[in-house]
Amino acid sequence: MSDFEIIAEGLLFPEGPIIMPDGSVIFVEMQRKTLSRAWGGEVEVISELGGGPNGAALGPDGAVYVCNNGGSDFVTIEGFNVPTHASADYTTGRIERVDLGTGRFERLYDSTLDHPLSSPNDLVFDAQGGLWFTDLGKGYQRHRQRSGLFYCRHDGSLIREAAHGFLGLNGVGLSPDETVVYAAETWTSKLWAFDVSGEGMVARGPFTAPARCVCTQPGHVYFDSLAVQSNGDICVATLLNGGITVITPQGVSRHVPFPDMMVTNICFGGEDMQDAYLTLSGKGMLVKTRWPDKGLRLNFVPYPAAKPRT
DSSP states (O other), rough: OOOEEEEOOOOSEEEEEEEESSOOOEEEETTTTEEEEEEEEEEEEEEEESOOOEEEOOOSSOOOOEEOOEEEEEEEEETEEEEEETTTOOOOOHHHHHHTTTEEEEEEBBSSSSBBBBOOEEEETTTSSSEEEEEEBBOSSSSSOOEEEEEETSSOOOOEEEEEEEEEEEEEOOTTTTTEEEEEETTTTTEEEEEEEEEEEEEEOOOOOSOOOEEESSOEEEEEEEETTTOOEEEEEEEEETEEEEEEETTTTTEEEESSSBEEEEEEEEESSEEEEEGGGTTTTTEEEOSSOBBBBOOOOTTTTOOOOO
8 A cells, every 4th residue: 555644754663553632643662662652743752661662552541551572682674674582681571551641651560470471562451441462472593482362450450371372472452342352473474363251361162272263374474463443354464565464353364565564553543443553663654544444443542533332
């Protein structure tokens, strides 16, 4: 898709855009290690988080919650900025809460009861204020950790591992009725569907499988973050072939190309929910385009002319 507007450029690997009602867009810059805001042609830093802020979501208390992967090194490949393995100062991944008024942040979680968090990547709030998030698993020079789907309460009172053992769970989103958690697996380019069975719990299927495979892409591509449309289709940011792969719950897919091999995120806003904002992270840009279908309203985001989800 060539018809888009550049909202901000010169960014250091932007991810996790949040469209605010005042017209600004809040996002993380993984390499800059910040929570940032684009507004009126300018970019300002809200908070210097350190590590590797990787995803952001607006919570029920008006604060921004961040998945911080702990830090990654970066290389330039054919003119594109690309994250690689754990940085030398990496210690742990964590979930952080940022006060938008002051920029102050606090660490809510850096482990479950049994294991440290490795590389939290993306997150989505359910209607009750619970937070589903993925842990990509940290990569090193000669090995990579396994990945999982997690759940926590935003007040710091509960964290739960819902499923583990995947190869890079990345983007995460909820179906319109919130009975299904979708997660995109980076290295296999698979979209998984987890059936919610309780608070932070998912149902087990045949052979104790924790999820259903919705779709797998042909060729050498990787999956990144995702957003859900109001019709239930899932829009997955896709790497290497650069664009958005739109997948129905039945597994039928189509690809919408953009001119960056590192298209990492998409989110929706505007009065009709057809303004799409994308992070073209390899080129350090945040862009806006018109989308043919309506995006699903996220919980706790004060959209213009917002109506309660029914």
